[in-house]
Amino acid sequence: MKYGYYPGCSLERNAIAYHESAMAVAPLLGIEFVEVEDWNCCGATEYMSVHMLPAYALIGRNLALAAQHQLNGKPRLVAPCSACFLNLAKTDKYMAEDPRLARLVNEALAAGGLHYKPGSVQVRHLLHIIVEDVGYEAVAAKVVKPLYNLRVAPYYGCLIVRPTLQQPFDNPEYPTSLDRLLRVLGAKVVDFPVKTHCCGGHMTQISEETALELIRRLLKNAADYGADMIVTLCPMCQLNLDGYQEQVNRRFGTDYRIPVLYFTQLMGLAFGLPPEILGFGKEFVDAGPALAKIGAEPPPPEKKERPPKEALPMPAMPAER
């Protein structure tokens, strides 16, 4: 499966672990990435609120470049960063819905000899293509070193399951695709009710107080559920939860040491790849102690405690699709 690849700036700097691990696991899943040539900034989360038209034009340029890739059929563009993904998908959608916007963006693109026809590129997040195009079964087939005994909190962030996107690929309020992927890798997935809550985004630069409180809530919830680590799919989320953990501890008098890793890093480990090529060691909160918990043997099946006689039965949850 061949995809256009839009790394975005994070994957080249702070989220290089994400990039390296994604590149390491992709060939094992039969994924081939072709990087969009001469791509530019996606505008991140801010530019849209500063000046809309240049923001859309900025993203439109990336779409126009991606559309030039003649892959089999409709060009498919993968963005591992949630912000890049959302900006690309949003611009494509808005240009399709609003001919005036499409005209203005294309007027701007014409200056560079480019043109973008809305809908001509299919924009996907890395998680989408792994769970939808590759599929859970194919991932399971590659697992050689299951992540037994590792308790993980799946963290989706607020960007990738927005309900207004063309086809939300998961429940916008309570997504479960990453949960299921991590279970396939052998990890124990804890319920993580704040899985789509905000990580603070760039509030760390604007109102640190606000951002630290948001980060604290996420760390607290993961700790309350006894998670060994938080698994994420967004460079912004990773940076905030990992890089600001120490500040949260200082401000709130807590002592969280919860490593925050990319799901692709865990996939690599489960596929038996050497940690060195998966970007480990770049995180601020050392993942070593948590990773040491990974056991060779599957955990004994959880003993179902017999509920007390007077307890009422819980509703049955539907089997996983």
Add this chain to the structure above:
Amino acid sequence: MSTAPSSSKSQERIGVYVCHCGSNIAGLVDVKDVAQWAGRELAEDGVVIARDYQFMCSNLGQELIEADIKEQGLTRVVVAACSPHLHEATFRTACQRAGLNPYLCEMVSIREQVSWVHTDRDLATAKAKALIAGGVERVAWHEPLEPLIVPINPTTLVVGGGIAGIQAALEIADSGYPVILVEREPSIGGHMAQFDKTFPTLDCAACILTPKMVAVGSHPNITLLTYSEVERVDGYVGSFLVTIRKKARYVNAETCTGCGLCIEKCPVRVVDEVFEAGLGYRKAVYRSFPQAVPKYPVIDTEHCTYFQRGKCKACQIFCPTQPKSINFEQKDEIIQVEVGNIILATGYELFDCRRIPQYGYGRLANVYTSLEFERLCNAAGPTGGEVVLRDGVTKPKTVGIIHCVGSRDSKYNSYCSVICCMQSLKFAHLVKERTGAEVYNFYIDMRTPFKDYDEFYQKVLAEGVHFVRGRVAEVTDAARHPGEEGKIIVQVEDTLIGRQRRIPVDMVILSAALEPRRDAQEVAHKFGIACSANGWFIEKHPKLDPVATMTEGIFIAGCAQGPKDIPATVAQGAAAAARVIGRIHQGHLALEPVRASVIAERCSGCRICNNLCPFNAISFREDLGVTEINPALCQGCGTCVAACPAGAITGTQFSNEQVFAQIEGLLMLDFSGAPRGAAVRMLEPALS
């Protein structure tokens, strides 16, 4: 159009009557001009008289037509007024009184299709003329018809043994006619039997329902078929042939005394997903609840040790009757009954709250559905009426009740489920009464119409229940602060104070939406009726004919037609019964002779039409190799007429001649001095 008729039309003497309908029509259409035009321009098409009148449907208006028929010797009548749905019968009857066959009268809708939908006076007037011209051309081709008379079998089938079906069955049985009541579950009672109290009077649901259940069980005119389902419906109004599957109970009703020893001795305990709404247990051999009617238990083979592993038989061993009443060899039984009318009262299903995962149902132990809470409060329920948390012992100190879960929400059901506001008020009162807990109601709008409902709301307000206006965002156990630890937190925007609030509670009750039965479409098809876009059965008219359907002889009652409370459900059950009793009294029914029929010589036996009929009126005669249409079942919709590739099916009142003549009249008329064809161009803006 080459197929258009040219002869015969001037031989008829046609009267045209244009109604003002007060200002409904005359407000936009120049009715006087229309009438004068018709008398002048359509004279060569057979119109001998054309009048306008303020209210054609009034007695005086009808007498006008009658007098003209007698004095002017009219042979055809065209009435341009409202939709034929409303007054076709009125004008046909008027014609009949004057000795004219009622089917020689044609109605043209110049209200619903003209004055109510247009704004330009000139164009509307022109369109009215065109429609009338179409009616005049068409009516010349009408033929005198006689209605079909069918006898009515006095037995009625009622499907569904909830309160709607029970009420309908009792009303009919009490008036002396036989009823067959079919219920899918082992006992009648429906959802109402699961409830504890009923709003707004708080009388005990069982206390008011069980006398009716007992009456059904012992009524000499009611044949009760529980644990049974309708498999197939053949025939038509007056004489339906219904095939019913009586599922094997594995308990012999003739000898069983209902002592319950088998239930006591059964070693298998399973969660009761139906009657206890998943909150309690039952045995593999079970009776839904103590007051079940009939009293005989059933064996749930899916969980029975004997059926699964071939041994146990504890129930049979301990059965004290001679011979033993447990019969593992019992088989499903198929029976056929003949009935004249059918009432569908199949009820509703509760919205599956797991579809809104952010409300925590299924993940957070102390989030309950409304039906679970009903069982929790019920003295015969799993906790004996104690309002406790899922651990079975702890009483909640704070309870949140969320309204509109799955209702008034474009993602799930856009409709209002009607009962949730009052039900939530009832819950709030019961929680307060049983536990003294603080109660928060999270609502979008409070809707408490009908007798004594708002008084109940005021009473609950006075009891100190809190009301927070806003749709709840999430229910979570992710505590932010020490005060939230160990609680479930309801996050909501309080739209009255314009603030986000987090309210920690011990228990949450979700007032879940009422949804159509999952198999409602399938059932509708089986009985030849239709479902709305939301999946509820469609009534014949939402205001004036709420319990009849477009299929003769099939009536609907209760929540199968749409969400409603118990008083409305009972009223519909009784209303459907009244309609049926009226039918039975008549002894026979006159059916519209608008029917399709097959010209056997032209039918090639291709069967294309066979599966198209929405009323199951078409069957294939294997012996003759041709298709046949049952005239009593046919509703004259014309689907098969249009579909037949050989043109072998024709519809009375909708023959090719009639339809083409109408089109000819509509399009090719020469009026207002314009050349032929100008009318089409002139009307384009109005039609587009």
